Amino acid sequence: MPALAPSAPLLLTPGPVPLSEVVQAALTQPVIHHRTAAFERFYQGLLEDARYLFQTEQQTCCVIGSGTYGVEMCMRSLFRTGETVCIGENGKFSQRWTAYARHLGLRAQAVLRPWGEAIPTEAILEALTPQTRGLILTHCETSTGACLDLEEVVYAAKTRYPHLLVVVDGITSVGALPFYSDAWQVDAAVVAAQKALMNPAGTALIALSEAACASLVPTDASDFTNLHHYVHHAQRGSYPYTPPVSLLYGLKAALEHIRHVGLPAIWRQSHEASREFKRGVLALGGQVWGGTPSDSLTAFDLPEVSMDRIRESLERDHGMVLAGGQGELKGRIARISHMGSTGVEAARHCLGALEEILDKTP
């Protein structure tokens, strides 16, 4: 057996979140072979449940990889060398999409804002031209907690440029924040398993509009990075490669749970935990980071203390693991999840611990 801490601390990071109980039970079910009618029925059921998650009646599929890979696959599969894409960039993850777009040979136009600031709709609109083919948006910047008004931005952008393909990094939003792929006219949305779905990291679910599907290009080669293969196979419930059957069991269990509880109730849980925690941080004299902060996590600081020290105390004395800042925010903030099971209770629990730590700090 792997040598792990016997009493693992409570993971409150904004992904990965702890596996839910239904997911744990599902993961170890007997593996079925993937070239069977039983697998095809199962996978079609999963893709149908994923439609509910994304609030779409269009195409869904599942890819093996992290959330980053899901977004990279969308960019690689939907756009061609030399095409222009506009990217809202205000944190570590959106920065990744700009670098990747350049790497792909796309003309990448970044709409830059300082890390943590929200990106105003007007700034995106100003950057778009009739030549812009794609718009890459990060719904919630996990590195800073900043949330985009996705509905408004996409509405404004598509009203002016209906041919745009809008790709949304919904990694830390779908399943935690209100998200309506079809109603908001999103063309490609990506969520990662280890976030609101409370699953092991290793898969991403993707929702694609008809326009997105129409711009996929088949290749003779297998090419793991081409979404066309996944979509083509998904239409009959099959998978282009050996699918991660055990992980799909876990996803199916989570999606069924979400359907059963209902998205509005789940979104409300995140919202309430977020509100409680953010109020608590302000009451402790701290700051909540992120312009229009997201309800899926809180990025925060506290007055006159090193946030890395605070995180060390939380783990050592209170058995709670929070994430730190990334890139230029290293050491300056801590980040806590409000997704999945890390709800109001976890928020209160953590606030209590923070209060205790601050009381002891001279």
Next chain:
Amino acid sequence: MPALAPSAPLLLTPGPVPLSEVVQAALTQPVIHHRTAAFERFYQGLLEDARYLFQTEQQTCCVIGSGTYGVEMCMRSLFRTGETVCIGENGKFSQRWTAYARHLGLRAQAVLRPWGEAIPTEAILEALTPQTRGLILTHCETSTGACLDLEEVVYAAKTRYPHLLVVVDGITSVGALPFYSDAWQVDAAVVAAQKALMNPAGTALIALSEAACASLVPTDASDFTNLHHYVHHAQRGSYPYTPPVSLLYGLKAALEHIRHVGLPAIWRQSHEASREFKRGVLALGGQVWGGTPSDSLTAFDLPEVSMDRIRESLERDHGMVLAGGQGELKGRIARISHMGSTGVEAARHCLGALEEILDKTP
């Protein structure tokens, strides 16, 4: 909970194989955060255990994806557009590497043999020139059961062309058949988790020689498909993206088990199960497919019966699932695993069932 068959049949396919018990227990352990010293120690331990698996003292890493993706990543990361690679092609999977090489813009020279035939060393040698940069070999063709004399081929090829980079699809071989990355001078070897490691599909382990590592090219962009990122991070125990922590737990448990039992004992188990099953098939008047057939699986037919009918009877009446033929072998063969827990006992069990089915067949 996912709607699965309440009593799942025994999976005897040559991947996926059933999850082992140590793997099942490991998968649901509490997830640790990946940006921690605890994760780095854990991952470094895993990579060290993987060195034992591949019999290498050089670099190992783990990627999220199927085995196909692992091989594609090696090809994409090690070779540059316009370079010449030689590919031994005698089945569905090796065919995939040729198509993928062309897709990447490489000059792909396939050494073709009919599906099921082994590829002679001389044929590979004849195809190589001083300009050939890479040699892509499939150790065991899972589609036909044909095994390559990897040690001999690589020795001959490297003796003549020491600068060659040899990439080996070891997906259905590493951990089941004798395999010595360093001693055999393999530059990149790939194994998939759902084969001899008895893990969920979704990850691949890769071993890279110094020469292979030296030919990786860093990029500014994240780029999930560039092995450089994984290797660069692996050297300090970190991971370029969110790692599949739960799956890594499963891999670690399997690798520790393999170290504990010892590779020779594990290779012998596969060999004995394979010998027993192949003898049984011949005794039933059937044929074993694959020139120099592999010990990790048996591809076979039986006289005057449809092999798809046989597989249906096995599943319906005996609760055993075998794989069928792929591509041009569809309906003509069945394939059974001898990897992991599907050892001598499973081989006998299946032979008994086959005998019974043939007795009943008019």
